[in-house]
Amino acid sequence: MTDATAQLPGAIPPGADRAAAPLRSSLYGDRIYQAVITAFAVFIPLLLILIAISIGIAAWPALSRSGLSFVTGSKWDVAAGEFGAAPAIYGTLVSSAIALILATPLALGVSIFLSEIAPKWLRQPVAFLVDLLAAIPSVVYGLWGVFVLIPLLRDPIGPFLSNTLGLGKTSLFSGPNYGYSMLAAGIILAIMILPFISAVTREILMAVPRSQREAALALGATRWEMIRDAVLPYARSGIIGAIILGLGRALGETMAVTMLIGNRAEISGSLFAPGYTMASLIANEFSEATNDLHLSALMAVGAVLFAVTLLVNAIARWLVWRVTRASR
Amino acid sequence: MNRRARHTKSRVMLGLTYVAAAIATLPLLLILLHLVREGAAYIRPAFFTQMPRPIGEPGGGMANAIVGTLILISIASVIGLPVGIGAGLYLAERRGSLLATTVRFLSDVLNGLPSIVMGIFAWEFLVRPIGHFSALAGGIALGAMMIPLVTRTTEEMVRLVPVSLREAALALGYTRWRMSLTIILRTALPGIVTGALVAIARIAGETAPLLFTALGNQFWSTSLREPIAALPLQIFAYAISPYDTAHGQAWAGALVLILVVLIISVLARFATRSRFQAGSD
Amino acid sequence: MSTLADSQAISGSAAGAEPRRAPAPFLSTRRLNAYFGKLRAVRNLTADFPDCEVTAVIGPSGCGKSTLLRCLNRMHETVPTASVEGDVMLDGTSIYKGGLTAIAVRRQIGMVFQRPTPFPTMSIRDNVVAGLRILGRSGPSRAEADVVAEDSLRKAGLWDEVKDRLRESAVALSGGQQQRLCIARALATQPRVLLLDEPTASLDPMSTQTIEELVYELRKSICVVIVTHNMQQAARVSDRTAFMLDGELVEIAPTNTLFTNPRDSRTEAYVTGRFG
Numbered sequence: 001m002t003d004a005t006a007q008l009p010g011a012i013p014p015g016a017d018r019a020a021a022p023l024r025s026s027l028y029g030d031r032i033y034q035a036v037i038t039a040f041a042v043f044i045p046l047l048l049i050l051i052a053i054s055i056g057i058a059a060w061p062a063l064s065r066s067g068l069s070f071v072t073g074s075k076w077d078v079a080a081g082e083f084g085a086a087p088a089i090y091g092t093l094v095s096s097a098i099a100l101i102l103a104t105p106l107a108l109g110v111s112i113f114l115s116e117i118a119p120k121w122l123r124q125p126v127a128f129l130v131d132l133l134a135a136i137p138s139v140v141y142g143l144w145g146v147f148v149l150i151p152l153l154r155d156p157i158g159p160f161l162s163n164t165l166g167l168g169k170t171s172l173f174s175g176p177n178y179g180y181s182m183l184a185a186g187i188i189l190a191i192m193i194l195p196f197i198s199a200v201t202r203e204i205l206m207a208v209p210r211s212q213r214e215a216a217l218a219l220g221a222t223r224w225e226m227i228r229d230a231v232l233p234y235a236r237s238g239i240i241g242a243i244i245l246g247l248g249r250a251l252g253e254t255m256a257v258t259m260l261i262g263n264r265a266e267i268s269g270s271l272f273a274p275g276y277t278m279a280s281l282i283a284n285e286f287s288e289a290t291n292d293l294h295l296s297a298l299m300a301v302g303a304v305l306f307a308v309t310l311l312v313n314a315i316a317r318w319l320v321w322r323v324t325r326a327s328r
Numbered sequence: 329m330n331r332r333a334r335h336t337k338s339r340v341m342l343g344l345t346y347v348a349a350a351i352a353t354l355p356l357l358l359i360l361l362h363l364v365r366e367g368a369a370y371i372r373p374a375f376f377t378q379m380p381r382p383i384g385e386p387g388g389g390m391a392n393a394i395v396g397t398l399i400l401i402s403i404a405s406v407i408g409l410p411v412g413i414g415a416g417l418y419l420a421e422r423r424g425s426l427l428a429t430t431v432r433f434l435s436d437v438l439n440g441l442p443s444i445v446m447g448i449f450a451w452e453f454l455v456r457p458i459g460h461f462s463a464l465a466g467g468i469a470l471g472a473m474m475i476p477l478v479t480r481t482t483e484e485m486v487r488l489v490p491v492s493l494r495e496a497a498l499a500l501g502y503t504r505w506r507m508s509l510t511i512i513l514r515t516a517l518p519g520i521v522t523g524a525l526v527a528i529a530r531i532a533g534e535t536a537p538l539l540f541t542a543l544g545n546q547f548w549s550t551s552l553r554e555p556i557a558a559l560p561l562q563i564f565a566y567a568i569s570p571y572d573t574a575h576g577q578a579w580a581g582a583l584v585l586i587l588v589v590l591i592i593s594v595l596a597r598f599a600t601r602s603r604f605q606a607g608s609d
Numbered sequence: 610m611s612t613l614a615d616s617q618a619i620s621g622s623a624a625g626a627e628p629r630r631a632p633a634p635f636l637s638t639r640r641l642n643a644y645f646g647k648l649r650a651v652r653n654l655t656a657d658f659p660d661c662e663v664t665a666v667i668g669p670s671g672c673g674k675s676t677l678l679r680c681l682n683r684m685h686e687t688v689p690t691a692s693v694e695g696d697v698m699l700d701g702t703s704i705y706k707g708g709l710t711a712i713a714v715r716r717q718i719g720m721v722f723q724r725p726t727p728f729p730t731m732s733i734r735d736n737v738v739a740g741l742r743i744l745g746r747s748g749p750s751r752a753e754a755d756v757v758a759e760d761s762l763r764k765a766g767l768w769d770e771v772k773d774r775l776r777e778s779a780v781a782l783s784g785g786q787q788q789r790l791c792i793a794r795a796l797a798t799q800p801r802v803l804l805l806d807e808p809t810a811s812l813d814p815m816s817t818q819t820i821e822e823l824v825y826e827l828r829k830s831i832c833v834v835i836v837t838h839n840m841q842q843a844a845r846v847s848d849r850t851a852f853m854l855d856g857e858l859v860e861i862a863p864t865n866t867l868f869t870n871p872r873d874s875r876t877e878a879y880v881t882g883r884f885g
Contacts, residue, residue, distance in 0.1 A: 027710075029503050029505045030505050032505070033508065033509070034505075036414060037414045037421075038418055038427075039414070040410065040414025041414065041427070041428070041431045042427070042431070043411050043475075044411075044415055044435050044438060044475060044476070045430065045431060045434045047472060047475075048437060048438055050453070051441070051445070051446070051449045054449050054452050054453055055452065058452050105348070106348050107352075108348075109344060109347070109352075110348050110352045112345050113348060114349070117342055117345055117346075118349070126353060128597065129353040129356055130349075130352050132356055132590065135529065135589050135590060137533025137586070137589065138443075138533070138536070139567070139582070140359070141359075142564070143567045143578055143582050144359050144363075146568075147362075147575065148362055191355045194352060198352070222337070223338050223342060224338035224341040224342055225334065227341075245440075248440050249440070251442070252440070252442025252444070252445070253442070254443060254535075254536040255535045255536060255564065259564075259567065279442060279444045279536075282448060283444060283536060286448065286539065298448070299448060302445050302448045302449075306441070306442075306445050309441065309442055309445075310440075310441075313436070313437055314437065317433070317436050317437075490726075492722060493728065495687070495722065495726070496722060496726035497739075498715065499682060499715055499719070500715065500716075500740040500798065501712050501713075501715040501740060501798065503712055511728060514728075514730045515730055517730070
């Protein structure tokens with residue numbers, strides 16, 4: 001290199017000590033960068049631990065006082081200092097169960113439609129619309145539920161179920177129906193978890209290798225038989241995972257449920273009866289918590305909710321991970 | 329079962345999936361329709377500029393709630409974005425390590441945490457010790473909820489940057505940190521931004537974490553240390569009140585909220601989709 | 610296996626050349642071994658790459674030529690589980706053991722890859738000077754950088770085509786132009802060696818020709834090492850050629866000699882197309 005451009009600005013003359021400056025700053029810079037992003041990453045588990053400890057400590061007084069009867073006792077009597085959260089736990093489970101029963105077949109149907117059957121031009125718009133359901137805030141669902149769903153349930157849906165279908169004679173649909181009910185909560189929850197189950201199921205179905213489908217078709221299966229016998233079994237644990245994921249969401253839903261469920265701390269066998277969930281219990285009573293013990297009891301409900309959703313979500317994620325990993 | 333019966337059955341089942349798809353898209357359309365029908369009448373300029381009247385009185389607006397939501401989102405972003413992007417970078421660069429796998433898993437766990445649990449945690453940690461409700465506490469609770477969403481999209485977007493770009497930068501003499509920040513992050517930025525927008529849209533509609541932190545406020549307040557109004561809180565308060573005019577306001581508020589949320593979600597989808605179609609070579 | 614002494618004897622007599630300065634040992638490897646974990650990709654390789662000459666490295670797929678190249682600018686070690694034994698000398702200084710960081714080495718030894726990799730978020734001009742900006746405050750001012758950009762683009766034969774659109778995005782260029790941009794970018798930092806890893810493999814014949822002409826020009830000012838799987842290309846652009854097989858250097862000789870009168874039978878088999 002002998003031309004004049006050798007001394008262009010920025011050019012480092014041959015032989016100059018190019019090592020010195022880069023050596024120091026690069027090691028320094030790299031180390032700081034690594035430390036910073038590691039710190040941010042570690043923040044997440046730390047936050048989770050903080051949440052668990054925080055709620056656990058606050059919940060302890062009530063839990064230690066009630067013992068096991070906290071989850072088994074059905075009397076939630078603030079004045080008497082008696083805190084049995086069973087009605088709320090029952091309500092959470094039942095409303096979520098209703099949601100799952102209603103949402104799962106629909107979500108499965110939509111997902112199969114989108115991943116196997118829909119013509120290309122229909123795929124994007126329908127998927128888009130279904131996924132958009134997940135973007136609607138909970139309080140808007142609640143608003144719609146109060147002014148549209150509840151009246152619908154009072155009339156004509158309620159009478160249709162109890163009189164026309166004769167279900168009113170069964171204990172499941174007994175009692176007066178004012179609209180605000182376990183059923184209402186279950187229905188709104190079903191709409192809310194539908195997009196989640198569907199999105200994950202779609203991912204799972206797409207992870208099923210083409211070879212599975214082609215093998216079935218080559219054996220002379222009809223389209224439906226291919227889906228039923230080749231695709232679904234392969235994806236089964238993943239789909240179960242998606243369903244459990246939907247369950248996890250339903251368990252923790254607050255606003256829409258609070259606005260629709262009637263907020264009565266009683267266990268009733270009828271779907272028409274009002275009820276309570278853990279989330280709506282906390283939402284309703286927290287701001288008016290009268291004493292420290294009451295507060296602690298509400299924290300304890302939160303702790304139970306935390307633990308349950310944690311477990312459910314962990315199982316769901318693991319199931320989904322198994323299927324999508326195997327096909328990568 | 330003979331061939332014809334099997335084919336018929338197949339067609340029926342497939343037809344059922346069409347039905348399922350139709351039913352599944354129905355609620356969205358119903359809700360949107362209702363929102364527009366009930367709420368459109370109440371959307372006047374006054375809605376955006378006036379304060380709420382005492383519940384039951386006609387007129388007024390949700391100006392304080394709209395501003396309040398904006399303030400809360402800003403606080404949340406200050407926490408959620410740096411942590412989320414930083415953690416996302418870490419997960420993308422140290423993909424298989426034990427810590428990365430753990431963090432990724434726990435981030436999903438954090439994502440599934442019921443928002444009300446986040447609310448009572450924020451109360452216990454940020455409100456109780458201080459003695460009063462505050463916008464800051466609400467913003468922090470929302471920020472914590474943003475973290476897993478931003479982390480995941482950042483990780484995905486950074487992983488999409490081709491290895492060849494990394495190598496080209498290293499071969500030029502870039503230090504690792506400079507390469508990550510100026511080349512990788514810059515290239516992945518559009519996707520990260522849309523991910524951030526989607527996260528913001530999601531937390532803008534959250535009510536439960538705000539119930540015991542920001543609390544809501546009848547009056548105009550922008551102070552971080554005072555309770556603050558927010559759109560979802562206002563909608564909730566009006567919805568459960570017994571007055572029709574309040575209900576109308578609630579619908580209007582819901583319409584505004586959902587329009588903002590939906591527009592951001594739609595934009596985000598289009599932005600990421602076109603990136604993959606056009607930019608991949 | 611060619612020894613250092615042999616190389617010096619051979620390189621002193623470039624066939625049919627006009628009188629040139631006697632190439633000195635400039636970039637050389639000494640018993641270089643490169644590993645991916647336990648897998649040895651380069652074996653005991655000792656070779657010499659003189660200044661102001663183009664040396665081509667040819668060989669069948671998997672023979673380790675790219676790995677060798679990446680050892681020359683310490684890019685090999687960016688792969689996890691990669692390791693290196695032996696040494697590489699640049700103008701008398703060891704790049705592995707001489708106290709230089711990898712960063713410092715890479716600023717002196719530039720590299721262009723198989724696929725063009727312009728930075729997509731930068732304009733054409735910014736791409737070219739990307740290597741300079743990292744010097745931060747001690748780097749060139751904006752005006753100085755513009756001078757460097759023009760000079761590098763001229764050297765890469767791209768100036769006339771882009772001088773009116775320097776602010777446009779680099780990805781708007783064609784494949785051949787992008788690759789020349791990458792060459793300009795590598796040249797902007799005034800490296801003493803330019804490494805080219807199959808630079809025309811993904812390009813059309815027209816662009817390939819342009820780049821080959823460019824490489825042939827570059828040898829006036831810089832040491833060039835080019836890896837290619839295209840023997841005709843090696844014959845066209847290089848002064849010396851090295852043939853590798855299974856990680857070993859089989860033969861290194863002036864290009865003409867290697868292709869017309871190779872000493873090793875394996876070389877002969879390869880260049881006559883019997884395998885690879």
